[in-house]
Amino acid sequence: MKRKCILIFIAILLGGKFLLAQPITEKPFYKNPDAPIELRIKDLLGRMTLEEKCSQLNIWHVDDLNTADNVVFQKVLKNLGDTINNGMGFLQFDTKLPANEYAANFNAIQEYFVEQTRLGIPAISNGEGCHGFVGNADQSTVFPVPPLLGSTWDTTLMESVYSAVAKEMRSYGITHAATPVIDLLRDPRFGRSDEFLGEDPYHVAQMGVAAIFGLQGRSAMIDGNHLLACAKHFAGHGQPEGGTNLAPVNLSERVLRENHFYPFEMAVKKANVRTVMASYNEIDGVPNHANKWLLTDVLRGEWGFTGFVISDYDGVNRMVTRQHACLNQAEAGKKAIAAGMDFECPSSWKDYCFRFLPSLIKSGELKESILDSAVARVLRNKFILGLFEHPYIKTLGENERLEMQKKNRQIALKAAEEGMILLKNDNHTLPFKQNEIKRLAIIGPNAGEVHYGNYSNDKSPGVSILDGLTQYGKGKFEVFYSEGFKIYENDTTIKAVDKTPEAENRRIAAAVELAKKCDAVLLVMGGNELTCREEWAGHTGDRYSLDLLGRQNDLAKAIFDLEKPTAVVLINGRPLSVDYLSEKAPAMIEGWYLGQEQGIAVANIIFGKVNPSGKLAVTIPRNVGQLPVYYNRKPYIHESPYITGEYSPLYPFGFGLSYTKYNYSNLKLDYKQIIVGQPVKVSVDVTNSGDMDGDEIVQLYIRDTVSSVTRPIQELKDFTRVHLKKGETKTITFLITADKLQYYGPGMKRIVEPGEFEVQVGRNSTDYLSSFFEVISQK
Structure with missing residues (x-):
């Protein structure tokens, strides 16, 4: 050219x-x-x-x-x-x-x-x-x-x-x-x-x-x-x-x-x-x-x-x-x-x-x-x-950089608050009653440290849970701290003398003595970046057990035996089979890694300034032997338990409690029979019947009752986060379109197969209202 x-x-x-x-x-x-x-x-x-x-x-x-x-x-x-x-x-x-x-x-x-x-x-x-x-x-x-x-x-x-x-x-x-x-x-x-x-x-x-x-x-x-x-x-x-x-x-x-x-x-x-x-x-x-x-x-x-x-x-x-x-x-x-x-x-x-x-x-x-x-x-x-x-x-x-950072810290705080999951709350242990606490004990291996998780900028300063509660308690109550236990797996910085049973016993005993002198206890436990990380260059990170590492359960038992108002916050990178905590802890929160505003977020949650609203996006098993344990499994041949335990998970997918109570009612489908390709509108009333404003995550699941190829027992197909003031009722609507009914048929092509479908709408994958509709072939 x-x-x-x-x-x-x-x-x-x-x-x-x-x-x-x-x-x-x-x-x-x-x-x-x-x-x-x-x-x-x-x-x-x-x-x-x-x-x-x-x-x-x-x-x-x-x-x-x-x-x-x-x-x-x-x-x-x-x-x-x-x-x-x-x-x-x-x-x-x-x-x-x-x-x-x-x-x-x-x-x-x-x-x-x-x-x-x-x-x-x-x-x-x-x-x-x-x-x-x-x-x-x-x-x-x-x-x-x-x-x-x-x-x-x-x-x-x-x-x-x-x-x-x-x-x-x-x-x-x-x-x-x-x-x-x-x-x-x-x-x-x-x-x-x-x-x-x-x-x-x-x-x-x-x-x-x-x-x-x-x-x-x-x-x-x-x-x-x-x-x-x-x-x-x-x-x-x-x-x-x-x-x-x-x-x-x-x-x-x-x-x-x-x-x-x-x-x-x-x-x-x-x-x-x-x-x-x-x-x-x-x-x-x-x-x-x-x-x-x-x-x-x-x-x-x-x-x-x-x-x-x-x-x-x-x-x-x-x-x-x-x-x-x-x-x-x-x-x-x-x-x-x-x-x-x-x-x-x-x-x-x-x-x-x-x-x-x-x-x-x-x-x-x-x-x-x-x-x-x-x-x-x-x-x-x-x-x-x-x-x-x-x-x-x-x-x-x-100035522009500082303004951006200030705004982004607020987004990080909001995310931490929205994502924490209240797993257990017996007898309304949480939120802690501020006017009944003069001395608060913060105990646990993850209380005084800032854990960000992997692929993080660990140079950015963050607020530890201890610092966040100390700041929150100024002028209201005193905060005292004891480590209680060291998580030392994969940690070469901890001396051998600090890993002995004698050293562990001393730390647990010191934590118990501190807790005795306090009105309430927050236990901060779980794992850290050394126990859950990408394996590379000889750095191990995979596990064949999901139990709490070391003697964290021993620490928890010693604190629970005091019968003080006690809540557990888990800081960890993977689902842990916390069976003992689930049984004995008065209250428990899954926090994962909360980011740099973690201490402020935890303080706001445990004292009720923020109502927890997070829901599990991953199933928590009772035992590693259950794996795989994800919720959308195929039907079991039989439903008998294992010899030593249940098939059911410790906490199901979609689970999460609140400081208030949400009631579901009036589930409606605008059609009970449709032709292939026709949408179905689903509505349900959700009422905040408690005495605190909050957010509920409403989840919609579908089950194909009979299919040419075996299908999961249920599949998430929609969800929405809704804010409800105390006493308020809102009608939530979903639209079930053809793509939400499709699956890969015998020919490995997406199809909507005529037949009966169950619609499940509720607060998690095991607690829901249900109704049915039928799909028929277009004549």
Whole structure:
């Protein structure tokens, strides 16, 4: 193609080599912000060399680089040689730098890509944001972990939380967030349990879509307050064999499609998520990082996903080293990109599998059209982000930053308050009666420490439960503290002498003596980040028991024997089989990890300033031997108990108490018989019959009574959070549409099968009103 241009050759000395600069012509079409994105992609892709295309699939991890030191900067550029001259897809810096230092580093590299490379393609910057930005020194907000966010059942709040996360990340300079996790938590032995929103596909899909809207915004283009969201880990990640990280997943296609795929499908179809991360596991013997059926046929072909797929850390290489499904790195790179993988993380042209792509294409082993498709997906996201027009970081002013942090702390507090779950409250133990307490004992291994969970910015200061109650009690009552017990599993900082039975007995005895002198006791127990975490580099985090670690039950028994007003707050990352506490504790709250405002939130809840409203988004088992114990199970062949215990869980999915009481009545269906495709309106009256205002989470489940393929005993299909003043009644309505009745039939296609359906509406998955309607074939 002929172009009128003036060729100016600029020689740039770099590492002993001269580079040929881009000819100066009229403005290239791909740089026209008003042109359609697909045409911009086509134009740019047509100008790129093979090496430039491959560089767009590269992630550069920039370690310890301070671009203010020009000598170091030039040395790095020299060592990279031609690689950097071809551009880069992703940049990964140390995100714990102060914002101004990160901006200086990033902008210097970005300027090189934009101004000094032939095509001037800017790079995307990556960061972690599971429940807050993991970066910006001590200035990013730590929100509660996903299990607690899931327990709010509040999609509006969810969007607000991740809008705040997005703004903090984007204002720092991050344009890609490796979040949200929308896998289903089906095995709580898994050390990564604190990354999951819950166990149910519909619930996780709704909350996950809200998170993506918060991260990306709701427009087709992503503005300066939002960034690319990454739905992960696709797929089956939450039900690994043995509850162990990186383990295979042996599930049928039907189970995958009806459960584990569903949140990802909704993320694509409803929220237009721009990136997806593949999971480490395999499906039917095929590693997910090389599974064409998964990444191309389903994700792109069936659902219409147009973004890019990124590997989990070292996921492509592990097909060689761990799964033994590839002979070498070249084969792994070829299989991965042919299956639909676009980015290998981490990547480097020196060490990882995608470095073989140019030679594979030149030898004819890999079609360049496959590479072109991957590069187009990367470029599409860069255009959607507006990076070609706004490639550089603009940091916030100090006042604007402080105002943002103040606002975000309030969102974190609201989330913590909404997500706490009141599991037990005998004899109205809670809220504590402030006028009857002069001395409050705070006891337990998690009382005096701030626990954020994994993938958190642990440098951000937080309010411990002890500090929160001390602050709350000023001028009202005194607060006293005793540790009571140390959780020392996986903790190498605790001395051996502190782990002996004698040391444990002393701590328990000291806690009991303190409690004797106080009017009420708050026990803060559970686990911590060392006992529930992602396994990597030898750091264990999976468990084969879900019981409380150590002698926490002994501590609890000694306190309960005093017969003081006592409440337990659990701080933990996974569901725990707290049978003893469930039986003996006067009151108990599941708190998960509450984020940086945890102490304030707990004080507000236990003294009744806030009425608890959280509901479990994951089932709590009686014993690890029950697993799997998720609620939407298939019917048992028989309903007899185990020899030593019940089949039923300790606390069912959707469960959560309140300081007030809600009554359900007058369940109505507007039709008792419908034709296929016709909706059914469901209504129910919910009354706050107690003496305190509060929020109730009304849940709708459906059961297909007879089906050609066995179906779960019940499936969540809708929910809503409603505020009710004391004495108030509201009529809640749901619409059951055809998609809520569909399932994968014998031919593995979604169908609505004629027959009877049971509608269940209530406060949780075991306590509800029910009615029936019939679907008939259209005549």
